[in-house]
Amino acid sequence: MRGSSHRQRILVTGGAGFLGSHLCERLLGEGHDVVCVDNFFTGSKENILSLLSHPRFELIRHDITMPLFIEVDRIYNLACPASPVHYQYNAIKTIKTNVMGTIHALGIAKRVRARILQASTSEVYGDPEVHPQRETYWGRVNPIGIRSCYDEGKRAAECLMMDYHRQNGVDVKIARIFNTYGPRMALDDGRVVSNFIVQALRGEDITVYGEGTQTRSFCYVDDMIEGLTAMMESERGFIGPVNLGNPEEFTIRRLAETVIKMTGSSSKIVYRPLPPDDPVQRRPDITLAKERLDWSPRVPLEKGLAKTIDYFSKLLPEVGTGPRPAGPGSGRRKPGVSKRGVRGKHDR
Numbered sequence: 001m002r003g004s005s006h007r008q009r010i011l012v013t014g015g016a017g018f019l020g021s022h023l024c025e026r027l028l029g030e031g032h033d034v035v036c037v038d039n040f041f042t043g044s045k046e047n048i049l050s051l052l053s054h055p056r057f058e059l060i061r062h063d064i065t066m067p068l069f070i071e072v073d074r075i076y077n078l079a080c081p082a083s084p085v086h087y088q089y090n091a092i093k094t095i096k097t098n099v100m101g102t103i104h105a106l107g108i109a110k111r112v113r114a115r116i117l118q119a120s121t122s123e124v125y126g127d128p129e130v131h132p133q134r135e136t137y138w139g140r141v142n143p144i145g146i147r148s149c150y151d152e153g154k155r156a157a158e159c160l161m162m163d164y165h166r167q168n169g170v171d172v173k174i175a176r177i178f179n180t181y182g183p184r185m186a187l188d189d190g191r192v193v194s195n196f197i198v199q200a201l202r203g204e205d206i207t208v209y210g211e212g213t214q215t216r217s218f219c220y221v222d223d224m225i226e227g228l229t230a231m232m233e234s235e236r237g238f239i240g241p242v243n244l245g246n247p248e249e250f251t252i253r254r255l256a257e258t259v260i261k262m263t264g265s266s267s268k269i270v271y272r273p274l275p276p277d278d279p280v281q282r283r284p285d286i287t288l289a290k291e292r293l294d295w296s297p298r299v300p301l302e303k304g305l306a307k308t309i310d311y312f313s314k315l316l317p318e319v320g321t322g323p324r325p326a327g328p329g330s331g332r333r334k335p336g337v338s339k340r341g342v343r344g345k346h347d348r
């Protein structure tokens with residue numbers, strides 16, 4: 001296990017979310033003090049339940065679009081809804097979280113000279129003309145589309161990181177995260193892994209768009225957390241951006257078949273027309289992460305899926321026949337989240 005050997009005080013914005021909760025757990029395990037800041041839009045207290053009684057864990061319910069004053073050594077800026085169904089629910093709020101939230105996080109970093117890592121995304125590449133994407137590729141993003149609040153928001157956040165670094169000498173790091181899966185993914189956010197598992201566990205038809213020959217790559221959460229912490233503790237001056245993800249490709253059909261086999265489900269695969277903007281392929285080029293961080297994913301898909309299936313099979317009886325409301329804090333069901341799950345296509 002890597003990471004910093006001396007005890008640090010670490011702020012994790014979005015710490016009650018899927019990735020954030022695993023990150024908090026990991027950092028506590030390394031002996032650090034962890035401050036989790038979250039507004040519970042898509043995160044939940046259940047995600048961090050086991051951490052609440054930990055003596056080195058502190059939870060602050062706070063919206064990062066509002067300023068925050070705190071003394072820390074490290075900041076992981078993860079706060080932002082991550083799937084289309086959630087980030088399109090309130091697009092203005094999404095871009096505010098990306099821009100104002102990042103400014104506030106950078107403000108803390110500047111004031112207390114903390115190092116800050118931005119959780120960016122493969123979506124900064126938009127609908128790319130080159131495969132796989134290297135960090136040097138500038139992307140092809142629609143600035144006025146319904147995804148722009150997220151894609152452009154994340155691009156603006158990267159821009160802010162660089163400007164605070166150039167102008168104020170802030171010690172910044174940028175990680176571009178590709179598709180990640182694992183326990184504590186939201187049940188209802190339309191991501192292909194959670195969708196398939198939930199459909200299989202309920203014995204419902206598994207919906208595959210097109211012929212299912214399009215490929216995706218999936219990184220298990222433990223590998224991603226390892227990558228994020230390695231990036232945070234990388235040598236000063238290595239800013240990135242660096243791609244983090246699993247380059248191994250799987251067809252959507254193979255994923256569906258594997259999930260059916262592993263859950264022992266009676267579900268059938270049904271095929272629906274492919275939406276026009278569904279990419280044929282999305283795969284990270286992780287050469288830079290290998291070279292500079294000595295990092296590459298280790299968890300094979302079947303092993304990661306087994307842990308994820310185990311998580312969802314324990315969760316499902318508690319939520320009865322319908323998925324958990326999208327925002328546990330709000331208790332409301334968000335648009336696009338039907339009673340039986342999420343309509344829509346595979347995540348990109």
Ligand SMILES: NC(=O)c1ccc[n+]([C@@H]2O[C@H](COP(=O)([O-])OP(=O)(O)OC[C@H]3O[C@@H](n4cnc5c(N)ncnc54)[C@H](O)[C@@H]3O)[C@@H](O)[C@H]2O)c1
Nearest residue numbers: 014016017018019039040041042043063064079080082180
């Ligand atoms: N999971 C992935 O595959 C993936 C891929 C690319 C990038 N990312 C990025 O990683 C980060 C974490 O993603 P995740 O999958 O854990 O998503 P998530 O939705 O589970 O976590 C996001 C967390 O941020 C919180 N949050 C949202 N807006 C906030 C605000 N204004 N103030 C305070 N807290 C707020 C949410 O309540 C939630 O706990 C995000 O920034 C996301 O864009 C994730």
